[in-house]
Amino acid sequence: MDFKFIALLILIGSFMGMTVAQASCDPETQYEKDGQCCLMCKPGTSMSTEDCKNPQCQPCLDNHYQDKYTTKNKCLQQPYCDRNKNFEAQVPKSKTERSICKCKVGFHCSSEECITCVEHTVCQPGYRAKVIGNNSQDTECEQCPDGTFNNNASWYAQCRKWTECEKGYQVEEKGTHTTDNTCAGTQRGHIIVISILSAVFMVTVVILVLVYRAGCIKQRTKNYYEPQMCEEDITAHKETTYNNQMTPEENEDELSHELSSEGFTDKGNQVMQERGKEEIVSRQESQLESQFESQEDSQSMDQFYKQV
Template sequence: MLGCFKTKRIEMVTLLFMLAVFPVVYSCDPATQYENHGECCNKCGPGTRMSSDHSGCFDPHCMPCQEDEYQEAFTEKIICEVQPYCDQNKNFEGSTNRSKTSLSQCICKAGHHCSSKECLTCVPHTKCGPGQEILSTGDHIRDTVCQACPANTFSSDSSAESKCKQWTVCDKGSKAEANGTSTSDIVCGKYRVHTMNVNMESPTRKERYVIFLTFRSAMTVILLYFSI
C-alpha cells in the first residue's frame, strides 16, 4: 500500500516538473487564425482584407475588397488579390459584378471560343460549309464540330448553327426537273401539255379572188349543163 502511494507521488511530481519546464503550447487554427507574439489572432474573412495597422488581435479591423479584387479564404494580408483583366479587344466578355470571394475566369463572348488551353484570346467558331451541318455547337471553350449532310438532305450556305434541310417532295402534277444534292434542293416543275396550233387567220385578198373565180367557173359549168 505504501509502495503504491510512493509511485503515484513520483508520477505527480514528474508531471509538475514537466509542466514547469515545458509550458503548454496552444496551436492556432491555420484556417482562421495566425500566431502573433504567442497569441492566436483572428484573420479576416473571405472577400475582405486586414487593415494596414493590424489592429485588434481577437476582433481585427477588416476592409472589403474593392471592384475587380477578391480574397478566397481567411487572411491576414493587407491587400486583396486582383481579378484577371478580360480584354474585349481579344473577344472576351466585359467583366461586371465579379465575385469578391473567388477567382473569376474570363469568358469568351458569344460565337467565340478559347484559342488555346491557356485561353489568352478568343477566336470565332468554325462555320460548317455547304454540304455540311452542325454535329455539336461550339461554346466558350470548344469549337464547332461539323459533319456531312445525311442522305436526302442539303445545305447551301456556311453556318455555325444550322442543320441540313430535307429535300423538297414534288406535289402531284409536278416532277423533279433537277435532282437534289448535298448542296442543293430538288427543283420541281409542272408537266407540259403539248397542243397543236391551227392557223385560223383570214384569207388574203389574192386568196379571196382565187376563191371567187373558182366559184364562178363552177356555177358556169352547172348552168351550161342544165341548159342543154
C-alpha cells in the same frame, strides 16, 4: 532520478496542452497565435489591423477580390479581359470571387490559359456543325447525311431535309448535299388545270349570252331602253315607225293624184273615187289590226315575265 522523471512528465504535459490548443482552432476561419485561436477577415475584405479577438477588416478595392478568409492586408487583383483579344466587355466584377474572361460569341479560347480568343471554324455548304463551338471549345464539322442539305456557311450550320413534292408534283431535279429538291407539276396536273379553266370559260360565255338575250326580250316587250335595242328590233322599229307616219290624209292625196293621172269620165270618176276610198279603208284596217296584234303580244310577254 525522481527529479528527472518529474521534469519529463511536465514537458510531456506542456506539449500535449499545446497540441490540444492547436487542434481546437477552425482552420477555415481562425488561425493560432501564442496558443490562442485568432479570427480571420471574411471573403471580400483584407485585414488592416491585426487583433486576435477583434481584427480590423476593410473591403477590397475595385477590380480586386478575396475569395477566402484571410489575414492578408491586400486583396487579389482581377484578371484583365482585353477586348482587342476578342474577349467580351467587362461587367461589374465580384469582390468575393475571381472573374473569368469570356470570349465573344463565335470565338473560343486559344489555350487553357485563355490568353486570347480565336474564331470558330466555319462549316462550309454541304456540312453541318457536329459540335457547336463555345467559350472553351471550337466547332467541329461533318458532312450532311443523305436526304439533307445545307447551302449556308457558318460555325453553327445545320442540315435540312429535302422538300417532299406535294400531290400533283414530282421531283424534277434531285437534291444534293448543298441543294434542295426541285418540284415540277406533272403533265396530268396541267391537263386537269386546262380542263377546269376551259369549262369555266364556256360557262361564262353561256351566261353572258343568256343575259344578253334576256335583255333583248325585255327591251322588245317593255321598250325600256330604245337607244340600246337589238339589231332585229331596230329594223322592225323603223318599219313600224314608217308605216305609222303614213297617215290616212297622205294616203288619200296619193290616191287622188293617181286617179287624176289616169283621166276619168263622169261615171269613171265615181268608180275611181270609190275604189280609192276602199283602198284607204283597207289600209287603215290593216294598221289597226297590226297595232292590236302588237298590244296582244306585249301583254302576253308581260304575263310570261310575271310568271317567271
